[in-house]
Amino acid sequence: MQLSENFTWSLTDVLGRGSTGCVYHGRHRTTGAPSAIKVLSVDGMRRPPELQERESRVLAELDHPNIVRLLAVEEESVTRHRVVVMEVCSGGSLHSILNEPENAYGLSEDDFLQVLSDVVAGMNHLREKGIVHRDLKPGNIMRAFRADGKATYKLTDFDTARWLEDGEQFVSLCGTEEYLHPDMYARAVLRTSQPRAYHATVDLWSIGVTIYHVATGCLPFRPHAGPRRDQKLMHQITTRKPKGAISGVQEQANEKITWSDTLPSSCLLSECLKSLLVPILANVLEADPRQCWSFEQFFAATKDLLQRELLHVYSLPQHTLHRVYYRAHDTWAQLQELLSGLTGVTPDLQLFFNEGRPLAAAVASAAAAGGHLPATTPHDPVVLASAGTGQAQAAALRQIELHIPTFSRNTDMLQDVHTAQDAASAAIQIHRLSDRVVQEQVVARRAASWIRSEFEDDTRTALQRLGEVKVRRDAAVDLLHKTSRLCTLATRHEQLASAPGCVAEVEAAVRSACGRLEELEGRLMEVDASCAPGGDLSASWCQSVGFQLSDCSVERLAVLAKLSLDTLVQFDRDLQQRKMSAMDVHMHNLEKQKLEANLKEALALFHDNVNSLHSAFEQKSLTWQRELMERKAEVRAIGVDMDQLGSQLKSAQEQLSALQDRCFERLEKMATMAPPSKHLAAYKDVSREIKMHKQKEGLKESCEDMLGEQVDLLKRFSNITNLTLDPELPATA
Numbered sequence: 001m002q003l004s005e006n007f008t009w010s011l012t013d014v015l016g017r018g019s020t021g022c023v024y025h026g027r028h029r030t031t032g033a034p035s036a037i038k039v040l041s042v043d044g045m046r047r048p049p050e051l052q053e054r055e056s057r058v059l060a061e062l063d064h065p066n067i068v069r070l071l072a073v074e075e076e077s078v079t080r081h082r083v084v085v086m087e088v089c090s091g092g093s094l095h096s097i098l099n100e101p102e103n104a105y106g107l108s109e110d111d112f113l114q115v116l117s118d119v120v121a122g123m124n125h126l127r128e129k130g131i132v133h134r135d136l137k138p139g140n141i142m143r144a145f146r147a148d149g150k151a152t153y154k155l156t157d158f159d160t161a162r163w164l165e166d167g168e169q170f171v172s173l174c175g176t177e178e179y180l181h182p183d184m185y186a187r188a189v190l191r192t193s194q195p196r197a198y199h200a201t202v203d204l205w206s207i208g209v210t211i212y213h214v215a216t217g218c219l220p221f222r223p224h225a226g227p228r229r230d231q232k233l234m235h236q237i238t239t240r241k242p243k244g245a246i247s248g249v250q251e252q253a254n255e256k257i258t259w260s261d262t263l264p265s266s267c268l269l270s271e272c273l274k275s276l277l278v279p280i281l282a283n284v285l286e287a288d289p290r291q292c293w294s295f296e297q298f299f300a301a302t303k304d305l306l307q308r309e310l311l312h313v314y315s316l317p318q319h320t321l322h323r324v325y326y327r328a329h330d331t332w333a334q335l336q337e338l339l340s341g342l343t344g345v346t347p348d349l350q351l352f353f354n355e356g357r358p359l360a361a362a363v364a365s366a367a368a369a370g371g372h373l374p375a376t377t378p379h380d381p382v383v384l385a386s387a388g389t390g391q392a393q394a395a396a397l398r399q400i401e402l403h404i405p406t407f408s409r410n411t412d413m414l415q416d417v418h419t420a421q422d423a424a425s426a427a428i429q430i431h432r433l434s435d436r437v438v439q440e441q442v443v444a445r446r447a448a449s450w451i452r453s454e455f456e457d458d459t460r461t462a463l464q465r466l467g468e469v470k471v472r473r474d475a476a477v478d479l480l481h482k483t484s485r486l487c488t489l490a491t492r493h494e495q496l497a498s499a500p501g502c503v504a505e506v507e508a509a510v511r512s513a514c515g516r517l518e519e520l521e522g523r524l525m526e527v528d529a530s531c532a533p534g535g536d537l538s539a540s541w542c543q544s545v546g547f548q549l550s551d552c553s554v555e556r557l558a559v560l561a562k563l564s565l566d567t568l569v570q571f572d573r574d575l576q577q578r579k580m581s582a583m584d585v586h587m588h589n590l591e592k593q594k595l596e597a598n599l600k601e602a603l604a605l606f607h608d609n610v611n612s613l614h615s616a617f618e619q620k621s622l623t624w625q626r627e628l629m630e631r632k633a634e635v636r637a638i639g640v641d642m643d644q645l646g647s648q649l650k651s652a653q654e655q656l657s658a659l660q661d662r663c664f665e666r667l668e669k670m671a672t673m674a675p676p677s678k679h680l681a682a683y684k685d686v687s688r689e690i691k692m693h694k695q696k697e698g699l700k701e702s703c704e705d706m707l708g709e710q711v712d713l714l715k716r717f718s719n720i721t722n723l724t725l726d727p728e729l730p731a732t733a
Ligand SMILES: Nc1ncnc2c1ncn2[C@@H]1O[C@H](COP(=O)(O)OP(=O)(O)OP(=O)(O)O)[C@@H](O)[C@H]1O
Pocket: 015, 016, 017, 018, 019, 020, 021, 022, 023, 036, 038, 068, 086, 087, 088, 089, 090, 092, 093, 139, 140, 142, 156, 157, 158, 159
């Protein structure tokens, strides 16, 4: 047991080793509180005292949740060597986290954002204190756990940190070569002769490489032989990088470098986050200090990214779940543009659904302005459908970019550990992708039922409208019939010179409207039938196509991933063993064959089952969506036609009413003329009926004003205008 004034630690309880010392897990002697005790190695102690003390001097200046806290600087009781006591970060370094097989393709989006946010906050604090770290890398970012169990990342290892005034430069060389700014790399690694001064922004290069590494699980600049084996090429890659490129990889020995200005498809980050991250990376991975962003620009861009609101949106045409990061003050139109870029569905065609109901644009826009769109999760996203009826977009088949290891027949323990690591990473990634595909299909099924029920609502509304127009049609036909009788009656009076008007024209219009309405009704009934169970547009296919509950491929993939991890653990153990018996080696080789077989099975399951089932689902879904949207457009068009017919019929009714009025005027005139005594009683009747009709018309008009287009009332009303005139009334006086 080692002791200092207040702390105690065991030399066997190592948290980590570095080039200058070893860090042990310690405890406070009276409270028992855990701590990390950094004890300098012999090499560390050979450094000038000023350098040895630098870390604790820098740490003493800093006080931030994302920077490892200095607890004390004490002396070891026997050797009197200085020890630096810090808060302990029990979650290991980011370097060790990235080495875990599940993180071989980078961290998950939530973890990545946590790292980014914490590292940026820590760097910001350093900047405020005028400190440049000079050795930023995943190995110097530690994970601690808060009381609520959440991870916090903290910057550590301030051995090489120093104070730097704004604009000041330094000449000393420090840092870790893969993360080193190209200028420092040239001098520190390639030992180029001309001395140079460096600006504090070299930290930005290192943080750019670190962010890329955390996002993808690999370094951005990679000669085929590896960064440490081909240092000349490594330097060429970083200095010859085209503007905007964020990675340069030599895929094959002696071959050209493949530049990329995007993050690889294998990385676990969403497309939206990638699109926000790429410009940041492109601007900090810039060797020329005149082109590189300043700290302020970096902090502004990362702040903008980290402060965004998150909306989970499931794009049904793409069968993809998107994480959409929007600014709280973005307008709905801006959000729609953002979604258009991500999904290819232009704003005019975007249809949104939330919790089974259409997300009315007005509600959405009001909510977006206030920054409070509905709360969403990956399991409960807002659904985006496309109203487009054109050729559906190509199915977004899962691209699977994996590093599949080659299994050698030789027994090389170290090589086998690497192979097992790659195999386990690939198996985990296959399972993760498959699981995501299955989860997304669950959302797709739900989304399909939502858009179908909205379509049913549209159809129901159209049927209701049809009913209303039919009532109007019946009223118009009835009115036509009566008006035509009335006209016949009124024109029989020879003493009256002119006819009251021509009913034939209106009759033609009413008849044509009736024909058209019949046709629309037929079409609407056809659409309605297609929604019924068994119809073209029923969503029953959703349950029969794609994954079924009984399908256990994903569960099997989880088992295969777990078995691959077990093999890796076993191979790690084998590697630790100094000497293995022939039987041990035999078992090791059997395990390797099993690992190879497991990976083969996982790949076959993914391609032949998961992907093919999902492709079938996507294809069917795309065709169904297109048909549904075509029918939806048809229902909309029928609705417009019905509105037109409604107005046509209304205007016919008005014309007929006017005609009736004129007829009655004539009849009234006729009634005031001296009638022959034998028909006097009949004339009186006509006269009375005319009065009654006029009263009824007046009443009808005021009710129409009051009730507007209430067609059913109109119909009732038209019934009471049933004027009973004697058709046999004499034509002459
Ligand atoms: N506060 C801490 N809590 C837990 N582990 C720690 C802590 N600080 C350091 N470590 C572990 O100890 C290792 C070495 O620490 P540190 O990086 O400070 O040493 P170093 O000699 O300066 O390393 P380098 O070679 O990177 O310069 C770290 O990689 C980490 O795994």
